[in-house]
Each structure stands twice: as C-alpha cells, then as structure tokens.
Amino acid sequence: MRQHGQVQHERTTSERTPPRGAYHHGDLRNALSAAAAELAREGGPEAVVLREAARRVGVSPTAAYRHFANHADLLKAVKHEALADLADALAAAVAKADADADDADAADADADQHRSPGAADGGGGQQRTRAQARARARLSAIGHGYVDFALSAPGLFRTAFCHSGTADGTPTEPEPFDLGTERAYRVLVDVLDSMLAAGLIAPARRPGAEITAWAMVHGLTTLLLDGPIRDLPEADRRRMVDDATATLAAGLAASTGPGSGSGAGA
Amino acid sequence: MRQHGQVQHERTTSERTPPRGAYHHGDLRNALSAAAAELAREGGPEAVVLREAARRVGVSPTAAYRHFANHADLLKAVKHEALADLADALAAAVAKADADADDADAADADADQHRSPGAADGGGGQQRTRAQARARARLSAIGHGYVDFALSAPGLFRTAFCHSGTADGTPTEPEPFDLGTERAYRVLVDVLDSMLAAGLIAPARRPGAEITAWAMVHGLTTLLLDGPIRDLPEADRRRMVDDATATLAAGLAASTGPGSGSGAGA
DNA sequence: CTAGGATGTTCACGCCGTAAACATCTATCG
DNA sequence: CGATAGATGTTTACGGCGTGAACATCCTAG
Numbered sequence: 001m002r003q004h005g006q007v008q009h010e011r012t013t014s015e016r017t018p019p020r021g022a023y024h025h026g027d028l029r030n031a032l033s034a035a036a037a038e039l040a041r042e043g044g045p046e047a048v049v050l051r052e053a054a055r056r057v058g059v060s061p062t063a064a065y066r067h068f069a070n071h072a073d074l075l076k077a078v079k080h081e082a083l084a085d086l087a088d089a090l091a092a093a094v095a096k097a098d099a100d101a102d103d104a105d106a107a108d109a110d111a112d113q114h115r116s117p118g119a120a121d122g123g124g125g126q127q128r129t130r131a132q133a134r135a136r137a138r139l140s141a142i143g144h145g146y147v148d149f150a151l152s153a154p155g156l157f158r159t160a161f162c163h164s165g166t167a168d169g170t171p172t173e174p175e176p177f178d179l180g181t182e183r184a185y186r187v188l189v190d191v192l193d194s195m196l197a198a199g200l201i202a203p204a205r206r207p208g209a210e211i212t213a214w215a216m217v218h219g220l221t222t223l224l225l226d227g228p229i230r231d232l233p234e235a236d237r238r239r240m241v242d243d244a245t246a247t248l249a250a251g252l253a254a255s256t257g258p259g260s261g262s263g264a265g266a
Numbered sequence: 267m268r269q270h271g272q273v274q275h276e277r278t279t280s281e282r283t284p285p286r287g288a289y290h291h292g293d294l295r296n297a298l299s300a301a302a303a304e305l306a307r308e309g310g311p312e313a314v315v316l317r318e319a320a321r322r323v324g325v326s327p328t329a330a331y332r333h334f335a336n337h338a339d340l341l342k343a344v345k346h347e348a349l350a351d352l353a354d355a356l357a358a359a360v361a362k363a364d365a366d367a368d369d370a371d372a373a374d375a376d377a378d379q380h381r382s383p384g385a386a387d388g389g390g391g392q393q394r395t396r397a398q399a400r401a402r403a404r405l406s407a408i409g410h411g412y413v414d415f416a417l418s419a420p421g422l423f424r425t426a427f428c429h430s431g432t433a434d435g436t437p438t439e440p441e442p443f444d445l446g447t448e449r450a451y452r453v454l455v456d457v458l459d460s461m462l463a464a465g466l467i468a469p470a471r472r473p474g475a476e477i478t479a480w481a482m483v484h485g486l487t488t489l490l491l492d493g494p495i496r497d498l499p500e501a502d503r504r505r506m507v508d509d510a511t512a513t514l515a516a517g518l519a520a521s522t523g524p525g526s527g528s529g530a531g532a
Numbered sequence: 533c534t535a536g537g538a539t540g541t542t543c544a545c546g547c548c549g550t551a552a553a554c555a556t557c558t559a560t561c562g
Numbered sequence: 563c564g565a566t567a568g569a570t571g572t573t574t575a576c577g578g579c580g581t582g583a584a585c586a587t588c589c590t591a592g
Contacts, residue, residue, distance in 0.1 A: 251520070
C-alpha cells in the first residue's frame with residue numbers, strides 16, 4: 001500500500017497544523033480515504049462502506065459529508081488510490097526488469113572480455129539482440145506485474161476498475177481515468193515505445209497497440225481473478241501470462257497490416 | 267433478452283407439471299429471477315435488489331426466501347441468465363458470419379461459372395483461401411458479437427462477470443462458470459478449431475488459445491465499457507475491435523513457439 | 533475580541549437484507 | 563372423502579446503510 005494517507009499528523013506541538021484537539025481531526029479527508037482504501041483492499045468495492053470508514057477513523061458517519069459529496073465520491077477517491085498503487089507496481093516491475101537486464105549485460109560483457117578480448121563484430125550484432133531481449137523482458141514484466149498486483153490485492157484491483165455510474169439515471173460521471181494523465185498508461189506506452197525502437201513492433205501496428213496490449217493483460221487478469229480460470233496454481237498461471245504476452249508480442253510484430261487479419265464479417 | 271423466464275406457466279389444470287408446478291403464484295422462482303434479470307439489465311449488479319424484484323412480481327419481500335437462499339443466490343441466477351444471453355449472442359454472430367460466407371461463396375461460384383467455366387486449378391487454391399476467410403470472419407464475428415452484446419446490454423454484461431464472493435470470509439463459492447459447461451466457451455473453442463483447421467493457428471499455440479483469445483476480447487470489452495476508452499464513437503470502436511482481433515490472429519498464427527516471445531524477466 | 537465559516541455531532545428517515553412466527557394452499561394418505 | 567403435513571406466501575421486526583437537517587464546537591480573519 002502506498003504510504004500517504006497514513007501521514008498520522010505529526011505530534012510536534014509547535015507546528016502550525018497541530019489541531020489535535022480531538023474535535024477537529026486535522027486530516028479527516030485523507031484519513032477517511034485511507035480507511036476506505038483499506039476496506040477496499042480487504043473486501044473489494046462493496047466493502048467500501050462510508051459508516052465503517054468513519055467508525056475506523058473514530059468519527060461520526062456524517063462527518064464524512066464535510067469532505068466527500070457522497071458515497072460515490074468516497075469510492076472515487078479510493079479508485080484513484082488503487083490506480084496509483086497499480087501504477088507503482090507496474091513501474092517497479094519494469095524497473096526491475098531493466099535492472100536485471102543491466103546485470104545480465106554486464107555479466108556478458110565481463111565474460112566476453114575474459115574469453116575473446118579482441119573479437120570483431122560480436123558487439124554490434126549483440127547490441128540489437130540485447131535491445132530486443134530487453135524490450136521483450138519489459139513487456140513480460142508489465143504483464144506479470146499487472147497480474148501479480150491484481151492477485152496480491154484483489155479487492156483493490158477490483159475497486160480500481162469497478163463501475164461507478166449510479167445506474168438510476170445519473171449522467172455517467174467521468175471515471176477517474178484520464179488516459180494520458182494516468183501513470184499506469186504511461187508506463188505501458190513507454191514499454192511499447194521501446195519495443196518499437198527495438199524493431200519488435202511492426203510500425204503499422206503501433207497505433208492502438210496500447211489498447212490491444214492493455215486489453216489482453218487486463219482481460220487475462222480478470223479471467224484469472226474472477227473468471228473461469230481463477231484459483232489456478234501459480235505455475236500454470238505464470239505460464240498463461242507468458243503465453244498471452246508471447247502471443248501478443250507475436251501479433252504486434254507481424255507485418256501484415258491491421259484489418260487484413262480479420263474483419264471479413266458483415 | 268432470452269425468452270424463458272416469461273414462460274408464464276400454462277393454466278391447463280389437468281397438467282402434471284409436478285416439480286416446479288403452480289402453487290400460489292405459479293412460478294415464483296422464474297418470475298423473480300426474470301424480474302431480477304431485468305433489474306440487472308437496467309442498472310447492473312448493484313441494481314439487483316431482492317425487495318424490488320419481489321415488488322415487481324407483486325409478492326412480499328420474504329417470499330423470495332422460499333426460492334433463493336439469499337440475495338447472492340438470486341444474483342447467481344441472474345448471472346447464469348446473463349451468461350446464457352451472451353452465449354446466444356455469440357452463437358448467433360458466428361452463425362451469421364457463416365451464412366454470409368455461404369452467400370459470398372455462392373456468388374463467387376456463380377460468377378466463376380459465367381466467366382470461365384473450365385478454369386483449371388482455380389477451385390483448389392480458392393478452397394483454402396475460402397476456409398481461411400471463413401475462419402477469420404468467424405473470429406471477427408465472435409469478437410464483435412462480444413463487444414456488441416456488452417454495449418447493448420451493459421448492465422447484463424457487468425452482472426455476468428461481477429464478483430460474487432462475499433468478501434467477509436465466505437469461502438469463495440464456485441462461480442457459475444463451469445468452463446466446458448459454459449456454452450459461450452464452446453462457441454469460442456469451435457471458432458478456434460476452425461482457425462486451426464484452416465491453418466491460421468500455429469499448432470504450438472493452439473493450447474491455451476481460448477484463454478488468450480477470451481482475455482483479449484474480454485479485456486477490450488471492459489476497457490470500452492467502463493475503462494479509459496468508454497464512450498468511443500462507434501466507428502472508432504469497431505476499428506479497435508478489428509485491430510485487436512487482427513493482432514490476436516497474427517499472434518496465434520506466428521510459428522515461434524510460446525515462451526520465446528517473452529519471458530526473459532526474472 | 534468577536535463574528536462567521538469550517539468541521540464534527542445528534543437525530544431522523546427510508547431503503548435494504550433477512551430472521552421468526554403466522555397464515556394459506558395443495559397433494560397425499562388413511 | 564376428509565385430515566394432515568409440507569410447501570408457499572405474509573406480517574412483523576431488527577440492525578445496517580446512505581443521507582438530510584439542525585445543532586455544537588473550533589479556528590481564523592477583521
């Protein structure tokens with residue numbers, strides 16, 4: 001879980017923001033959304049219950065209405081937090097893949113030096129292979145990171161993607177999903193860009209690849225979490241993720257332009 | 267919506283209809299689940315409210331407890347119904363694609379006959395192309411059918427895939443998703459089999475292809491319905507579906523075995 | 533120092549899921 | 563054929579939820 005929200009309001013009496021006089025909480029909004037996020041982590045979106053969050057914070061139920069318009073508003077805050085957590089997890093997974101690749105390259109270079117110090121050409125050809133391996137590893141990392149996050153914090157993941165629209169006529173408020181503002185999305189864009197640069201994506205397929213890739217990984221996660229293949233042994237699950245990202249990578253690499261592979265239907 | 271549930275139980279007094287016959291209401295269980303399904307269609311899983319369903323059927327709230335263990339049980343029935351509706355839509359979409367292909371083939375044959383009655387070899391080569399075009403069209407059809415169903419009945423779709431597990435400790439009852447019993451799944455298997463037969467899927471990628479394909483289409487649907495690209499103009503949406511199924515088809519066709527395309531991560 | 537806004541509390545209402553006790557209907561058995 | 567037991571539906575009641583209204587308290591600007 002992200003650290004903020006637990007700020008706990010410093011006890012240094014001389015501070016400017018010290019109203020710990022019990023009546024005024026000091027940071028109720030954050031405290032409430034943190035409590036609500038914890039509820040979401042424990043039980044998913046349905047467990048995000050305003051009164052319980054207030055109870056945990058030690059405040060009366062209606063106090064929440066000074067900081068959130070209503071229950072949906074509180075839930076929206078939790079969704080933001082959950083999405084941010086996901087973005088953190090993805091970024092960390094990709095960073096780790098990069099670090100691992102660095103290590104591997106360093107080891108290779110070391111071995112090279114010891115074995116054939118003056119070998120010609122060996123470097124150039126490897127350069128490209130290395131960039132490709134790196135890019136592939138990043139795709140795999142983001143896929144596994146996505147799935148791992150969802151399975152390690154299912155309630156939070158479900159909350160991040162739960163439907164907000166209050167079906168009874170409310171005008172479908174804009175979800176907290178500003179494609180482009182969203183960090184998770186940018187991590188993905190970055191990974192796809194590196195794949196394109198490494199020649200692993202056919203340029204014609206680059207546009208729209210974010211959606212295709214996201215769809216594949218998100219759908220797989222959904223199926224693994226709540227769908228027909230939930231409760232799969234870890235080994236099988238990892239293989240499914242590998243299969244799916246491999247098929248995805250192969251599809252993105254294929255040079256046949258989009259639209260020629262299907263679309264023959266009326 | 268599927269027709270059953272509205273069966274309205276015949277009034278012929280002489281009927282045997284022993285198990286779920288007409289006692290008081292006649293067919294309360296079906297009436298309730300139909301009303302609940304209508305609620306789901308109108309407002310998604312959260313709108314499935316036991317008391318409202320009872321109200322619509324004209325019965326007291328607690329009457330439902332003679333036919334459903336609790337609210338979750340009622341919701342499960344609705345999920346089954348929603349899944350069945352989805353299966354119907356997919357089967358219909360694939361059937362339509364096949365019918366269209368038949369028409370096209372017939373037209374081609376007609377044209378051929380008029381143009382070059384005795385052309386040698388033309389048939390053999392076309393045979394394979396036709397099978398491939400057919401299989402591709404089927405994949406496209408199932409993808410569009412899936413998305414179209416979700417967008418035309420969003421509440422029902424969300425209900426079909428909503429999480430049931432009552433987070434507060436209940437032992438994760440088995441969802442109504444008996445992969446293999448589920449008709450929607452078998453429609454997909456059928457489509458993938460025809461693609462394999464037409465040589466559109468590398469045999470090494472056939473295992474697990476159901477999940478990969480389902481994941482792609484389901485994920486895309488989720489993103490289009492509640493995700494970052496909801497409210498997309500129809501034309502763009504159709505293009506996204508075409509892109510995604512094209513990339514999927516290309517990925518399944520690629521001969522590089524699964525696992526070589528990624529999986530370089532730790 | 534004081535007035536007013538921000539923050540939190542108490543009380544109240546209607547809706548929900550659901551348990552318990554009671555009423556009614558229907559099929560079956562003596 | 564009439565009694566009886568079980569299936570079906572109703573009434574009543576309880577606690578929990580989201581939320582509005584009126585009231586209390588605190589903090590800060592004038």
